[in-house]
Amino acid sequence: MKRVNAVVIGAGAAGGIVAKELACAGLSVVLLERGKWYTAADCRKDDLRNQRTTVLGNAFGPEEEGNPRIWVDAKGQAHTALANEGPYQNNAACVGGGTLSYGAQAWRYMPQDFRMRSIYGAPEGSSLEDWPISYDDLEPFYDKAEWEIGVSGDYSGTPFHGPRRRDLPMPPLPPGKEFGILEPAAKRLGLHPFHIPMARNSIPYNGRGPCMRCRWCVGFACEVDAKNGSQNTVIPVALNTGNCELRTGCLVKEILTDERGRARGVAYFDERGRLQEQPADVVVVSGCAVESARLLLNSKSKLFPNGLGNRYDQVGRHFQGHHYTGAVGYFDSETYDDIGPGASIAISDYNHGTPGLCGGGMLANEFIRLPIHMVDRMPPGTPRWGVGHKQAMRQWHKRSIVVMGPTQQIPTAAGRVTVDPAVKDKWGIPVARFEGNSHPHTFEIGDAQAKRAEAWLKEAGAIHTSVMTHKTEMVSAGQHQAGTCRMGNDPHGSVVNRFCQVHDVDNLFVIDSSVHVTNGGFNPVLTIMAIAYYASDSLVRTWKGTEMRS
Amino acid sequence: MKGPVVSWFGMEIKGKSGSLTRREFVATGAIGSALLASGCKTAVNANWEFLAPGEARTLAAICDQIVPADGFPSASQAGVVNYIDRQLARFYRPHRDAYREGLKKAQELVRTTHGQGLEALTAEQQLQAALLIEKEQAEFFDLVRRHTFEGYYGSPRHGGNRDAVSWRMLGLAEPPLLGRAQYDLRKADGK
Numbered sequence: 214m215k216r217v218n219a220v221v222i223g224a225g226a227a228g229g230i231v232a233k234e235l236a237c238a239g240l241s242v243v244l245l246e247r248g249k250w251y252t253a254a255d256c257r258k259d260d261l262r263n264q265r266t267t268v269l270g271n272a273f274g275p276e277e278e279g280n281p282r283i284w285v286d287a288k289g290q291a292h293t294a295l296a297n298e299g300p301y302q303n304n305a306a307c308v309g310g311g312t313l314s315y316g317a318q319a320w321r322y323m324p325q326d327f328r329m330r331s332i333y334g335a336p337e338g339s340s341l342e343d344w345p346i347s348y349d350d351l352e353p354f355y356d357k358a359e360w361e362i363g364v365s366g367d368y369s370g371t372p373f374h375g376p377r378r379r380d381l382p383m384p385p386l387p388p389g390k391e392f393g394i395l396e397p398a399a400k401r402l403g404l405h406p407f408h409i410p411m412a413r414n415s416i417p418y419n420g421r422g423p424c425m426r427c428r429w430c431v432g433f434a435c436e437v438d439a440k441n442g443s444q445n446t447v448i449p450v451a452l453n454t455g456n457c458e459l460r461t462g463c464l465v466k467e468i469l470t471d472e473r474g475r476a477r478g479v480a481y482f483d484e485r486g487r488l489q490e491q492p493a494d495v496v497v498v499s500g501c502a503v504e505s506a507r508l509l510l511n512s513k514s515k516l517f518p519n520g521l522g523n524r525y526d527q528v529g530r531h532f533q534g535h536h537y538t539g540a541v542g543y544f545d546s547e548t549y550d551d552i553g554p555g556a557s558i559a560i561s562d563y564n565h566g567t568p569g570l571c572g573g574g575m576l577a578n579e580f581i582r583l584p585i586h587m588v589d590r591m592p593p594g595t596p597r598w599g600v601g602h603k604q605a606m607r608q609w610h611k612r613s614i615v616v617m618g619p620t621q622q623i624p625t626a627a628g629r630v631t632v633d634p635a636v637k638d639k640w641g642i643p644v645a646r647f648e649g650n651s652h653p654h655t656f657e658i659g660d661a662q663a664k665r666a667e668a669w670l671k672e673a674g675a676i677h678t679s680v681m682t683h684k685t686e687m688v689s690a691g692q693h694q695a696g697t698c699r700m701g702n703d704p705h706g707s708v709v710n711r712f713c714q715v716h717d718v719d720n721l722f723v724i725d726s727s728v729h730v731t732n733g734g735f736n737p738v739l740t741i742m743a744i745a746y747y748a749s750d751s752l753v754r755t756w757k758g759t760e761m762r763s
Numbered sequence: 764m765k766g767p768v769v770s771w772f773g774m775e776i777k778g779k780s781g782s783l784t785r786r787e788f789v790a791t792g793a794i795g796s797a798l799l800a801s802g803c804k805t806a807v808n809a810n811w812e813f814l815a816p817g818e819a820r821t822l823a824a825i826c827d828q829i830v831p832a833d834g835f836p837s838a839s840q841a842g843v844v845n846y847i848d849r850q851l852a853r854f855y856r857p858h859r860d861a862y863r864e865g866l867k868k869a870q871e872l873v874r875t876t877h878g879q880g881l882e883a884l885t886a887e888q889q890l891q892a893a894l895l896i897e898k899e900q901a902e903f904f905d906l907v908r909r910h911t912f913e914g915y916y917g918s919p920r921h922g923g924n925r926d927a928v929s930w931r932m933l934g935l936a937e938p939p940l941l942g943r944a945q946y947d948l949r950k951a952d953g954k
Contacts, residue, residue: 261917268913269854269921425942428935437942551936584916584933598829598908599890606916610933 217241217458218759220479220493222465222508225310226738227725227745228499229443230358232459233451234749240756242457243491244448245481247464248274248307253438253445258429260583264305264314264692265432267297273314273434274306279639282503283646287686291646293636302534302647302690304501308461311501311692312442312738316431316556316580317412319364320735321355321743324348324375325565326572326621329731333571339652340531340626341571344730345702345711348375351743354750358742363441365415370407373561385557386415386424390550391578391614392557398673399560409559409577412441412738419446430554431580463489466642468496468512468521468721476521476721482640494759495752497722498698499745502532502690505727506630506697507645509708509715522698522708522715522723529630529697533732534690536651538659538682539576539617540667542675543592549611555581563665564621564734570658572621574734576666579615587613592677614673616666617681619693620659621734623652628688630697647687656684693737698727713748719761724748812852813859818866819844822907824882825869828893829911835932836925838911846914846923847907858906865903869896 217240221232224246232244251273262269270277277295284300285291294301304311325332327344335341356378358364365383368374385408388396399406414423424439438445451457462484469490471477478492498505506529510520522528559577567573582590587610588602595605627649636644663682670678701707704716709728715721726732726741733740755761811819826838826847838844851859873881873892881892897904914923916930924930927937 259918259920261913261921268917269850427941428939551940584929584935585913588912588916598911599893600831600833603830603833603835606929607933 214489214491216478216492216494217243218493219243219495219497220245220491221497221499222479223247223310223499223501223504223725224308224443224448224459224461225304225499225501225725226312226443226741228497229309229312229446229448229451230742230745231497231499231724231749232457233447234746234753236451236454236457238753238756240456240753242451243493244451244457244459245463245465245479245491246308246459246461248305248461250308250444250459250461251313251434253434253436256434256436258427258433258436260429260585263429263432264303264311266583266585267303270297271303271305272432275303280644281636281638282644283633283636284687285646285648287650299691300647300687302503302688302694304503304692304694307444308448308459309442309444312412312440313434313444314432315440315442315692315738316554316736317440317442317738318556318577318736319359319362319366319410319412319739320575320733320737321375321410322348322733322735322740323373323561323564326731326733329572329621332565336571336623336652336654338625339623339654341623341652342699342701342706342730345700346747351740351747352376352378354743354746355739357746358739359410362412362443362446362742363414363418364410364412364739366410367408368410371405371561373405373564381410383415383418385409385411386413386426389552389555389557391548391555394544394548394614394673395558395578395616395669399558399669402669402672404560404562404669406558406560409556410739411554413554414439414441421445424554426553428551428553428581428583431556460484464640465500465508466511466640468498468508470512470514470516470521470718472516474516474718476718486640495720495722495761497724498727499723499725501725502694502697502727503630503645505723505725507632507643509698509723510632511643521718521721524717525705527699527706527708530626530628531624531696531699531730532628532630532647532649532688532690532694533622533624533651533696533729534688534693535574535619535732535734536622536655536659536685536689537617537619538663538666538680539579539615540663540670540678540680541590541592542614542616542667542670542673543609543677544612544614544674545676547611548614551581553581555579559618560669561734563662567661570661571623571654572734573658574618574620574662576616576618576662576669579617582610582613582615584610590615590679593679614670614675616669618662618666619734619736620655620662621732622655622688623658624696624731625649625652649688650685651688656682693726693732695726695729695732695737698723699730700728701730712751713744714761722748722752811848814844814848814851814862818863819848820882821866821870821880822847822862824889825893825896825904825907826911826914828889829908830915836928838915840925841915841928842923842925843911843914846917846921847910849922850910855910861903861906865900865906868900869903872896872899
């Protein structure tokens with residue numbers, strides 16, 4: 214195959230941006246995606262088969278058969294997980310990755326989120342660390358992501374965010390009923406409620422119309438294409454340059470290296486299952502935390518017997534996501550307005566600054582609950598089934614509000630992604646294996662957050678509440694997976710440098726959530742996008758024709 | 764009285780989502796309650812993809828305890844057995860053994876304690892039997908409970924939640940209202 218300047222592996226949030234930035238800078242790019250390219254026309258509002266409720270499978274990949282993963286429980290027992298099961302920690306496999314079907318919350322992390330160790334110290338047994346870059350380094354790229362991808366919202370209600378050079382490009386959607394109930398309650402509690410920033414058109418933007426406010430948002434592709442992901446923003450721009458070729462249905466087997474230890478391209482199975490080689494000057498891995506780590510670990514050679522970037526056994530470690538907790542409030546009048554997306558109001562008063570807790574997270578109201586989401590969320594004391602349960606569904610489905618949030622997990626070196634020694638996928642490639650857990654302090658923070666959510670709901674007039682907390686047996690990473698190829702200055706404790714370049718292979722980059730040192734108390738996608746812009750910018754600036762300037 | 768119920772299930776056999784008028788809807792629900800109260804056998808379809816007719820009757824009796832008729836259709840009236848059967852031939856293939864063995868054990872259990880099959884019992888006896896199954900076959904009962912809720916509250920396209928009965932029951936607009944961006948929602952909000 215014809216040699217290209219760059220091959221980008223994975224057309225998700227980060228890969229789409231990297232492909233666009235490199236193609237616009239004049240590099241020839243091949244963008245490989247193992248899934249398909251869905252469009253708004255593929256939106257099927259199926260409550261049982263989407264990316265969030267997967268009882269009848271994943272709507273946007275990967276397929277349930279032939280793609281297992283292995284997870285190890287607290288007792289050391291290994292289990293197989295299929296792609297539609299919780300322990301699989303699935304994101305999505307399609308053009309756009311998670312951004313095709315996400316809820317589209319587009320948060321900036323706070324300045325403190327990049328300095329967790331300096332602020333809190335590392336709890337014993339944790340691998341809490343500072344980032345080698347700061348909020349200020351990323352700020353121009355957060356801004357770029359907000360304007361190029363398109364974010365609506367309004368930060369004016371809260372002082373708890375980093376400095377911003379300008380407002381978001383779009384106003385928030387008009388508030389719904391839950392916003393009206395929760396906002397005054399938060400203010401009475403002395404909190405600072407505001408409109409959630411969302412990669413969603415509230416007004417016509419980028420040539421597409423605004424949100425039509427339907428019931429089916431998170432987990433579904435948008436029927437009117439008002440959600441902004443890489444598939445309807447940067448990837449079309451990349452293709453329009455004429456410098457980028459997108460190949461779907463292509464699963465990368467390994468990154469190939471030469472005798473000097475530099476990356477020379479990738480070997481991949483194309484959509485017809487044929488093994489192909491794509492030579493390239495630069496290889497960018499953007500497969501998301503689990504698959505990026507798996508690919509590096511599976512790229513073994515004489516010079517790299519333990520996989521690429523893994524000289525000091527760092528690839529796959531510090532695996533993290535978010536620990537979600539919260540509360541359900543039940544009201545004596547209707548709270549439900551059937552106006553999507555539902556999630557609209559948040560507070561970030563509790564992200565930092567609580568004595569005794571290493572961080573925290575934002576709290577927000579949940580997306581519109583479909584009826585199937587409420588069957589196990591009835592008030593305490595409700596029968597699990599029978600007439601009583603059915604009556605409760607009628608009584609409470611439209612009289613409930615869920616407030617929850619992503620507690621920032623405290624990572625550990627033992628919470629990690631490895632490759633399974635025995636189990637292989639349908640292409641014969643060893644599959645990802647999950648071991649270890651988050652640091653136990655994570656659960657203490659999560660419990661505190663759930664109580665705060667409950668207090669907010671009570672202030673808002675909830676007549677009953679039930680708290681949603683739990684202790685997981687494994688790292689809860691899922692769609693927010695991060696941390697497996699840590700960014701750092703010290704090659705002994707990280708995989709990539711501050712520019713997302715693998716320490717000992719200078720033409721190999723990992724650009725996605727894998728590089729997150731910590732994962733903030735927010736949905737991670739805007740940070741993934743900002744890092745993609747930031748790393749692409751430095752890559753382009755050091756590019757000199759066919760190689761990197763070192 | 765049996766006539767309308769059979770025709771209700773007649774639609775189910777064909778797998779069409781026949782739409783009901785408000786009056787028919789209420790009437791069917793009422794008949795469902797009457798059927799249950801009198802302990803009649805629940806009507807089931809003979810063209811199952813996976814279940815044997817006897818298994819389907821037993822499953823219908825269990826599902827109808829999990830979501831009974833109460834003025835709104837029961838699980839089996841809303842097509843839940845249809846949903847589970849279809850999925851046992853598709854996405855729930857891994858659960859086939861659990862159903863085959865679970866249903867057999869449940870019937871044995873009920874015959875031992877009540878002297879006759881589950882579907883032949885009175886409504887009150889069926890409830891007691893379901894509680895017993897939940898206690899003795901917890902894993903199986905949880906599986907059926909989960910699948911029943913999926914079939915009853917999930918998307919009608921998979922053969923359950925016939926004519927979106929559960930969504931209508933909860934007061935959700937059906938068909939849903941879409942494309943409301945042009946309206947001023949602040950007024951709807953009471954501000």
